[in-house]
Amino acid sequence: MERQSRKDAIRAYKEGLKPMGIYQIYNKRDGKALIAGSMNLPAIFNRQRFTLKLGSHIDKALQRDWNEAGEEQFSFDILQQLEPKENETATPDVLKQYQEKLAELERIWRLELQNTEEPGYRETKERERT
Numbered sequence: 001m002e003r004q005s006r007k008d009a010i011r012a013y014k015e016g017l018k019p020m021g022i023y024q025i026y027n028k029r030d031g032k033a034l035i036a037g038s039m040n041l042p043a044i045f046n047r048q049r050f051t052l053k054l055g056s057h058i059d060k061a062l063q064r065d066w067n068e069a070g071e072e073q074f075s076f077d078i079l080q081q082l083e084p085k086e087n088e089t090a091t092p093d094v095l096k097q098y099q100e101k102l103a104e105l106e107r108i109w110r111l112e113l114q115n116t117e118e119p120g121y122r123e124t125k126e127r128e129r130t
Helices: 003-015 041-054 060-069 092-114
Strands: 020-027 033-038 074-082
Touching: 020 041, 020 060, 020 092, 033 041, 033 092, 041 060, 041 074, 074 092
Parallel strands: none
Antiparallel strands: 020 033, 020 074
C-alpha cells in the first residue's frame, strides 16, 4: 500500500462511526444485568471483559459475581444497535447527537428489562461511551 493511500485509509477509519448501541452483560445464574450504551460496541466488549478478567471492574457487585460464577455464566449481548446515516462522519455535533440518543435508549432499556427481571447491577458513574 502506498504511503498516501495508507494515510487516507487511517484518516477515513478515524473519521468513521463505529458500531454503536445498547448492550448488556447478563448474569445467566441470577438474571442480573449491567445495561449501558457505547459509541463503540466492539471496544467496550473488549474493555469490559478485560477488566472483569483482570479483577478490576468498576462495578464491584458484577466483579464479585464474575469471580464466583465464572466467565461462562455471563453473556455479552447487543440489545439495540444504532445505524449511522450513510457517509456520515464523526464530527463533534454528530457524536453528541448519537450520545444523546444512546443515553435515552439506555434509560428505556433499563426500565423495560429491570422491571421484569431481578434488579441489575448499579449504574456506574463512568460513562461507557467509548
